[in-house]
Amino acid sequence: MNKRTAMFSAAAVVTLSGLLAGLAGTGAFAATKPVAKHAAKHAAIPNGGTLVQTVPSSFGVNFIPLLDSSAYNQNVTGLMFDPILTINANNQLIGDIVQKWWFSKNLKTTYFKINPNAKWSNGIHVTSKDVELGVDWLASQSYNNKDNGAYNYIVSSIVGAQKPLPDGTTPSGFKIISPTEFSITQTTVDPTNLGSNLQFITPLPTFILGKIPMSKWSTSAFNKQPTIGDGPFTITQIVPNQSVTMKANPYYVFGKPHIAFNIWKVVSPDVVSGDLVSGQVSIAAVHATDFNKLKNAPGLATNVTPQNSYDFLGWRLNNAVYGKEFSNVKFRQAVEYALNRPALVQALDKGYATVVNGPFPSANSYADKALANSYKYNPTLANKLLNEAGFKIGKNGWRTTPGGRPFTPTLTYASGDSLLQTQAEFMKQFMNAVHINLKLNAPISFEQQLNELNNDTNGKQPIQGFLEAWNLGSGPQDPRGLWLSNATFNTTTQDWTQPVSVLKQNDKLLAEQASAAAYNPAYRQRVLNQWQQLWNTQLPTNNTISDDLLTVYSNKLHGVVFSPYGTLFIYKWYLTK
Incomplete structure (x- = not known):
């Protein structure tokens, strides 16, 4: 997926994702295009290998989606948890966990149908109850009064969510129609809300977090290292202040990523150029001085993209x-x-x-x-x-x-x-x-x-x-x-x-x-x-x-889509030998 919420980063610090939270997404495929066509198209692409990406500063300690407003943490959670909708390279809203959506005549209610291929990394289907838990979390008193609360605006337009609700309470404007369909009713007609807010609603695993009081989520083991996700990669190891290792999700909604492992490594931009040349890092944003030095380096490719x-x-x-x-x-x-x-x-x-x-x-x-x-x-x-x-x-x-x-x-x-x-x-x-x-x-x-x-x-x-x-x-x-x-x-x-x-x-x-x-x-x-x-x-x-986002990457890495909103569709990337 490709999260697009506003978030903080340190000024002038360069990160590959253009300070965005996530790098996956549904690519150029329309919400209704079958995944089978995608699989056939890429049948000859090699699978496997380890991708090493960088962040310039140590990670925080919160990995439940939207609990941390740091762009660096959300680089990780953005690969582990997909939202209901995302964008393509043309900045158009397209399906992700949700496959189709349509509106009521008065435009206040939006109806959603979950993609039948949307599963958690243990093979369990993502359901409307999981989406409901994601809404309840952002509307809860624990999230808004005790924890970060910064992303409450994602759900604040939903009828009944104008003020923080008791933990576990569902806003009246959210309705489950079936395990694979739900609706959201807004307080007013709003042409911006689906793409600016509602699309960031992130399903959460009810079979794990639904059993933990929301007041204890921030101190839970799942927050420190989530074991299940619906994104293209899942966490296997966290080395505090050093790295986060992730493996490909075999049940990802758009098919298992071609790359087997993704590692987020804490590397100062001051020294990352050496790691790129040596091959210890696969892709990284760099400073302009390093970019000019590496433009013609053997084994490396470069890209310049304006940033939002x-x-x-x-x-x-x-x-x-x-x-x-x-x-x-x-x-x-x-x-x-x-x-x-x-x-x-x-x-x-x-x-x-x-x-x-x-x-x-x-x-x-x-x-x-x-x-x-x-x-x-x-x-x-x-x-x-x-x-x-x-x-x-x-x-x-x-x-x-x-x-x-x-x-x-x-x-x-x-x-x-x-x-x-x-x-x-x-x-x-x-x-x-x-x-x-x-x-x-x-x-x-x-x-x-x-x-x-x-x-x-x-x-x-x-x-x-x-x-x-x-x-x-x-x-x-x-x-x-x-x-x-x-x-x-x-x-x-x-x-x-x-x-x-x-x-x-x-x-x-x-x-x-x-x-x-x-x-x-x-x-x-x-x-x-x-x-x-x-x-x-x-x-x-x-x-x-x-x-501008100045990216240097190995010429063995292919399929990267660069945009002002970050590098997109990581599940399509692949490595050659």
Whole structure:
């Protein structure tokens, strides 16, 4: 499958999947195309071999789907658990665990039929009860109040799921019709919801997790190392902080993958080029400097693909020390003018990147092209805005807060990649040039950084400024999961603290782009453009650049499909000798 939910990664860190969770999927086959034709087509393809992929930072400890918002963990869970629907290389919604779907006349109810070939890795059929458990999990009080809760928006449009439900309670809008058919009724007509939210519903094995109270899922043995999945690969071994080994699922819905084993190996991007040359790694995303060196290396092939993701400089707007200052929109506008983003494109990516203005990168088909030239590098204007906002320059050459206190904000970034440190040093240089005495914290693990962001309701965590990245996935690109004023991702990472009038306008536009009128693509684009312009004025984050995905891989690896949404259809990949 190919998960497309928004998720965090460390800014500037390269991962093969383009910061996506999963790499499988149903390929170019329509939802109704028989698997037998697929098998016949690939009858001559060799089977076997071990694929070694990389992640730049250690894995977390949660492997139940959507319990962890780290892109690195979801690389693993994305291969072990398939959602009900996925996309093809043209960003079109197609079948996966679900084979067919259709709508009621009023468009509020969607009916689904499970693929008869959808089985768990032990041969048991995936049923509507398994899908129901996946819905109940995301709607539960344990998931939303005790655990991550970040992906509740996937089911929040279902009738009865607007608030967290007691564990094990099914939203009234989810109905089981038969073991292989079910329906979902939404509270409103929404043209974006199937592709942006409902398709991520992930079946969970009722014969295992159905016997464990949801309040204990996060501490269960299954969460630490799942034994059963419906994806193309299943976990066989986890070596903490080093690797995860997976074997091909013989009962996979689209046939057993050609490759026998997949290993996720923790390798710093700083040294991965050597592993590619030696053959210890089969495929990896690399830095631009390494990419240029390896383009003509014997035994290797390369690929360049724009990504639907971007790096950003965030500010904890509720920070106990400087939250008021970070919340001043002129401060964030000044920062955007102070960032020499074209220089970042060259220094960090050797030209393999683009500047990002607004909440969508240019690779995204919904990006408002009118924003392309906004916030050009202009330190003079940055200084002017800071002066207007009351950040005065003291005798020591550094700015103070509007209240006269020393202004020494800190910047946090993740460890494991020297390019991140370089990016952080550039940020310090840009801020110092406009008399902001930005200090760099020592790098911390990505998991620790994520924990500080997600557990900072009182603003007292040490994190103030931070470098992160968003992967936006694909599909209809519904921004509500990130940018509604009450969205979980919003409140745990970058808070909208602008005047109430701005909040109302933001939420109104986000609602309108998902209204019945938005079934008209041109109308929806107009509304999205209005929202992007509002976002670009308010700048809840300071967006920087969108890196191209630079991939180097063994010339013995075949069948890889590259897209802005990641490398797709791993079950089709194969290795030759």
